[in-house]
Amino acid sequence: MYHHERWDGSGYPSGLAGEKIPLPARITAIADVFDALASKRVYKHSWTTEEIKQYFEEKQGEQGEQFDPLLVKIFMKDYSEFVRLSNKLQREKQKIIK
Numbered sequence: 001m002y003h004h005e006r007w008d009g010s011g012y013p014s015g016l017a018g019e020k021i022p023l024p025a026r027i028t029a030i031a032d033v034f035d036a037l038a039s040k041r042v043y044k045h046s047w048t049t050e051e052i053k054q055y056f057e058e059k060q061g062e063q064g065e066q067f068d069p070l071l072v073k074i075f076m077k078d079y080s081e082f083v084r085l086s087n088k089l090q091r092e093k094q095k096i097i098k
Contacts, residue, residue: 003028007064018068026068030056030075033066038086049083 002016002025009017037055040046047055053076059065060072075082 001025003032005029006066007068008066011066018064021068026071030067030071034075034082034086049079053079 002014002021005011005014005016005021005025007018007021007026009015034052034056037047037052038049056067056072056076059067060069060076064072
C-alpha cells in the first residue's frame with residue numbers, strides 16, 4: 001500500500017516521509033521501480049542496466065528524494081547481483097510463457 005510514498009514526503013497515498021514509511025514499502029519501492037525500468041512495456045522500451053543505475057544514483061541524493069538513501073546504498077553495493085537475478089527470472093518467465 002505504501003510503496004508509492006517518497007522519502008521526501010511527496011508520494012502517495014498518505015504523504016509519509018522518511019522512516020515513517022514502513023520498511024517493507026521502502027524496499028518494495030526500489031524493487032518496483034527497478035522492475036518497471038528494466039521491463040519493456042507497450043508504452044516504453046526497457047532501460048539498460050547503466051541507465052537504471054544512473055537513475056537510482058540520481059534519486060538517492062544526499063538526503064534522499066524518492067528512496068531511502070541507506071537502502072539505495074545497499075542496493076547499489078550489490079547492484080550487479082540484482083541485475084543477474086532479474087535476468088535469471090526473466091529467462092525463467094520466458095520458459096513458462098513458451
